[in-house]
Amino acid sequence: MSRYLLRRLMIMIPSILGISIVLFTILALAPGDPFEELATNPNVPPDVRANLRAKFGLDDPVAVRYVRWLTAMLQGDWGFSFVSRIDVDALILQRLPTTMLVIGSSQILALLVALPVGIYAATRPYSVFDQIASTLAFIGFALPTFFTGLVLILIFSITLDWLPFVYRADISGSGWRWVWEHIRQAIMPVAVLGLFQAASYTRYVRAAVLDVIRLDYVTTARAKGLAERVVVIKHVVRNALIPVVTLVALQMPVVFSGGIVTEQIFRIPGIGSLLISSILANDTPVIMAVTFVFACLVVAFNLIADLLYGWLDPRITYR
Numbered sequence: 404m405s406r407y408l409l410r411r412l413m414i415m416i417p418s419i420l421g422i423s424i425v426l427f428t429i430l431a432l433a434p435g436d437p438f439e440e441l442a443t444n445p446n447v448p449p450d451v452r453a454n455l456r457a458k459f460g461l462d463d464p465v466a467v468r469y470v471r472w473l474t475a476m477l478q479g480d481w482g483f484s485f486v487s488r489i490d491v492d493a494l495i496l497q498r499l500p501t502t503m504l505v506i507g508s509s510q511i512l513a514l515l516v517a518l519p520v521g522i523y524a525a526t527r528p529y530s531v532f533d534q535i536a537s538t539l540a541f542i543g544f545a546l547p548t549f550f551t552g553l554v555l556i557l558i559f560s561i562t563l564d565w566l567p568f569v570y571r572a573d574i575s576g577s578g579w580r581w582v583w584e585h586i587r588q589a590i591m592p593v594a595v596l597g598l599f600q601a602a603s604y605t606r607y608v609r610a611a612v613l614d615v616i617r618l619d620y621v622t623t624a625r626a627k628g629l630a631e632r633v634v635v636i637k638h639v640v641r642n643a644l645i646p647v648v649t650l651v652a653l654q655m656p657v658v659f660s661g662g663i664v665t666e667q668i669f670r671i672p673g674i675g676s677l678l679i680s681s682i683l684a685n686d687t688p689v690i691m692a693v694t695f696v697f698a699c700l701v702v703a704f705n706l707i708a709d710l711l712y713g714w715l716d717p718r719i720t721y722r
Contacts, residue, residue, distance in 0.1 A: 411709065415702055420473075422698045427472060430687055431465045472691070482688030486681070491692045495674065499696075501572055502673035505592050506662050510651070512597030513604055520601075521608025522640060525616060536605060543602030548661045552595045552668040559591065566591055570671040592669045596661055600654065607650050611643040645712060652708035655701050 456462050460471060475482065481491040524533040560568040567588045574584050615621065616639050624634045663675030670676070674693055681689040 408710070411706055415706065418702055419699060422702075423473065423695055424469065426694050426698070427469045427691060428465060430691055431468060481692050484681075484686055484689050486684045486686045486689070491688050494677065494689065495692060495696065498672060498674050498677050501570075501671060502662060502666070502675060505589060505665070505671060505673065506596065506658055508589065508593045509596035509600065509662075510658065512593060513600035514651075516598070516601035517604030517608050521605045522612055522635065524605070525609045525612035526635060528613065533609075537609075540602045540605045543598055544606075546599075547664075548595050548599050549664050549668055551599065552591070552665060555591045555595065556668070568669060570666075570669050572672045588669075592665050592671060595665055595668075596658070599661060600658065603654070604647065604650065608643070608647055611646050612639060615639050615643040648708050648711050652704045655704045656697075659697050659700070 460468055463471075472482070479492070481495070483489075484491055484494055487494055520536050524530075524536045527533055556568040559566045568591065570588050570592065574581060574588075616635075621634060621638055624638050625631070659675075662673070663678060665671070666673045666675035667679060674696070678690065678693045680686075681693065
């Protein structure tokens with residue numbers, strides 16, 4: 404397995420380099436400039452603007468700028484934010500834990516809902532429970548996150564006044580009171596993202612279990628006298644989870660894009676809101692760093708999915 408992991412890591416390097424080249428080129432050729440406001444400011448002399456552009460190399464060719472950026476990244480220098488006036492890596496490290504907490508909790512919620520509902524619906528196809536679960540899954544998947552987020556805000560924040568709709572990372576206090584306040588403000592954004600993903604996962608889990616439960620080895624396991632619970636958990640679910648793991652890995656870009664929208668709705672100080680504000684301000688170093696982090700996370704999740712295949716199905720070997 405160690406050789407397989409090392410080989411996959413070596414394959415990831417050119418993939419990440421290719422992604423970085425595409426991202427950097429698109430951002431370099433896109434309209435807009437981080438210093439375009441200085442061009443319209445009469446209080447800033449032209450020579451000052453020219454010196455700033457020369458200092459940050461904005462007038463150099465794209466290839467030269469990319470090599471300079473890549474060299475700095477390999478040395479741990481992610482650049483400097485023109486808007487926040489701090490290093491980009493420090494800015495991302497301030498926001499990343501909040502984003503990972505919300506997205507990670509939403510994925511756990513999605514799997515906790517989708518797995519039992521999808522498995523139970525597949526073991527009783529076309530029953531009342533299956534029809535209700537399928538209907539709710541279609542409704543949940545059809546409703547966008549910004550709509551469900553606003554509905555939850557109207558119900559639980561404005562009407563009932565149970566939950567705060569503005570996420571605060573600087574809550575004062577300590578102990579269980581501090582923990583409870585963080586849980587309260589995370590309930591709605593986690594529910595919005597988690598239930599949206601759970602709707603999609605439920606349909607895939609149901610379809611995967613239905614495909615496996617009709618196979619011959621499952622019939623043989625039942626003929627040997629094994630309990631239905633053992634047959635489903637040991638022989639059906641484990642093999643049915645392989646396509647589900649693939650789906651979860653491939654859905655990570657969708658999760659992060661949905662997280663960006665959700666962070667804007669609930670004012671979560673995460674990576675998504677940082678990316679939106681940086682795009683509006685043409686803060687190119689931050690945009691490049693955030694999109695590059697998202698790309699690396701997607702590649703990493705695909706590697707994790709490949710490693711889980713061998714654990715779920717012993718017939719899959721790491722070669």
